[in-house]
Amino acid sequence: MARHAHLTKSEPLQRPKVGRTIMQGDTIQILDAIARVDDDRTPTRAELKRAIQHLAKAGKLSNMNKFVEASAELLQAHRLDPHNADTLLVLGNNLRHAGNVQAAIHVMEKALKAAGEDLELLYGIGLLAQDLGMLDAAERMYAMVIQRNPDDPRGHTALAAVKRGKGEYDLAIDTLKFAIEQSQQDPTLWQALGVTVAEARGADHARPFFEESLRLNPDYDLAWSNMGHAYSAEGRFAESLPFLEKSVALRPDDPDTRFSYASSLLGVGELEKGWAEYEWRLDRRRKDSVVFVHDLPRWQGEDISDKTILICDEQGIGDAIIFASAYQDVIERAGHVIIECDRRLVTWFQRSFPEATVHRHVTFRSNAKIHRHYGWLREDGVPQPDLFIPSGSIFQLVRGDVASFARNGAYLKPDPERVAFWRSRFDAIGDGPKIGICWSGGFITPIRAKGYMSLMDFQPFFDLQQKGGHFVNCMYKDAREDCRRLADEKGVILHDWDDIDRRDQLDEAAAYTAALDYMVSISSSPVAIAGAMQIPAITLLHKHDRFHFGAGVEPWFPTTDIFVADRPDAWPAVPCAAARRRAGERLELD
Structure with missing residues (x-):
């Protein structure tokens, strides 16, 4: 029977097309390319030689952190030599670094079938599962790695990372x-x-x-980076900088270190350099x-008075509101x-930017990453x-x-009719100031819970x-049980309404x-x-927050006080006590 779905020697993969597919995170097309490889075919000596050449190119590209290009070369090597499980292992790792985690998992599973429960494959699948947030599956993989080779430190460090991700700190330690x-x-x-x-x-x-x-390995860049990050994560930006600078010097192309470095630079008020480093977040x-x-080409600050520019949304609601503070600057410069x-x-x-065109983003989550898609730019009227x-x-x-x-x-404008509606409701509570409160976020992780x-x-x-x-609930998740407890135990009423989400x-x-x-x-987003x-x-x-730039004040919102x-x-007793004094002064209730 003819194998119509399989590649023959006259049907090489198109590397530029495959590279674009990997870059765009198109898992289905990558899997289709892999499925079209004839796994039953015995390679010729010439094909094995060419496969080795592709592997050598892939190794060089991977060492240069060009994981998309390396993956394209490895796909070529796999087509030529389909029985080499090591090629699939390396391809899986490169796809993971290129951001295509789902395709990487498929490749690793294929390698696992070809090679059995190989230690490297188990470890690689564990990393991929961890990237996707599948912590229980990752934990099982790492336990198998430790069982097969208890002397391999990677199994222990990876298992501890999973425990840490679950908030199981004592078990991780x-x-x-x-x-x-x-x-x-x-x-x-x-x-x-x-x-x-x-x-x-x-x-x-x-x-x-x-x-x-670092005593054992003075040039261990990850130790320098993580020690710096440990201080940065506590808002101790000045203390973090010497460690992060050392790490950047040792491994200047590591994006996570550069992002931590950006946070600390911004945190001490070095905005020009900090904003430049902040680009590593992308x-x-x-x-x-x-x-x-x-x-689309990127705007680099040139004249755009006769241009139309698209501002692409990046992060969560709170950051989107903060970043919108600069939109009027762009509107004034652009056509x-x-x-x-x-x-x-x-x-x-x-309502706030009537001169602009505002459109909802179209978002898909693929390979544990957010992808913004722009088919809507082809709609009539856009x-x-x-x-x-x-x-x-x-x-x-x-x-x-x-400065x-x-x-x-006040750069965002509410609907005045709806403001009047809610003010009427609040007035019905009674005389006196209406004070909104928010004490928790909607997405809780061990790290976020600290704040x-x-x-x-x-x-x-x-x-x-x-x-x-009078206290008014500003939480955006169900807080009815908290409100009942507050009323029962403290006699304090936290007003809320069921007809608003x-x-x-x-x-x-x-x-x-x-x-x-x-x-x-x-x-949080309410503030x-x-x-x-x-x-x-x-x-x-x-x-301390990096976006306060070491100034001790809230630069984004002039009417907001910060207490740290x-x-x-x-935390939280001391800032709450100081904030209470400030609230009494501003509300003229003391």
Whole structure:
């Protein structure tokens, strides 16, 4: 029977086309290319020689971090020599680094069938499962790696990383301590212990483990990077910089290190250099990077007075609101501006930027990455863009120093009729200021939870009710149980309404917020909503934020005060006490 779906020697894969397919994350086309390989065919000696040539090219490209091009070469090698499981292993790793995790998993599984439970394959599949957030599956793979070779430190460090991702810090530390007892001279184990202890107990507790790793290998760039990141993650940006600078010098092309470096530079107020380094957030090798599926050239700051520019949306709702503070700058420079945003922001943004075209983004999640697609640019009535810029990149062009943020006024405009509606509702509560509060976010991870509070942590503010204030719920998730407990245990009423969805109806949430007199919140989208409309607010922070640029004030929102815990054990009591005094002054209730 003829194998119509299989490639023959006269049907080579088209490398440029395959490269574009990998770059765009098109898993189906990659899998189709692999499926068309005739696995039963015996390669000729000439084909084996050509396969080796492709493997050599792939090795050079991979060493240059050109993973897309390397993957295309490896696909060629696999077509020529389909029985080589090692080629599939290397292809899987390169696809993973290129950002196509789903295709990489398929390749690894194919290799696993060809080679059996090979140690490298088990480890590779574990990494891919971890990238996709499949932590239980990754844990099983790493346990098998340890079982087959307990002396391989990668199994222990990877298993500890999974435990850490689950918030199981003690188990992660125990895993690494056991491995270190068997191999005390391995720097990778010591630095992994440093990462885990830093996340669980703080940078100062972790520093001895990083230092031991560096004693064993002074040029271990990952240890330098992670020690710097440990301080940066606590908002101790100045302390982090020497470690990150050393890591950048050792491995200048690592995007995660460069992103941490950017955060610390911004955190100490070095905006010009910090914004330049912040571009590394877009590197496709970073897990959190966004893929923009279009071929538009990037705006680099040149004259655009006769051009149409597309501002591409990057991150979550809070960041989208913050980044919108620079959109008017672009509108004033461009012939026309197209603003891409979450569907929940379209009405609010269109009202706020009437000169612009505002369109919802079309987003797919593939290979654990967000992909923005732009078929909507072909719709009738949509102007055709000449250039694009990611929303977070505008600041490199228009906010070169902290003083340049002074122009930020109330740049987002709520619906005045809906503001009047909510103000009427709030007035019905009674006389006195209406104070919105938010104490937690909607997406909770072990890292994010460090900056969240319980409703009972707002105890210092509760006496404002006796002084004439009224509390209004600004959380965007179900808080009914918290509200009931607050009323039962403290006698404090947190007012809420069932006919508004503050997560999904953001234009309505903006009107709701604009009707308040004041807001007290953790760092979350509700306080960004308030700040963008210049509603007086307080942000409570468990650490310093890079976007405050070391200034000790909130540069984005002039009517917002920030109160920061200066050490972990001060959170949240100390900033809450200080913020309560400020709230009493501003509300004239003390």
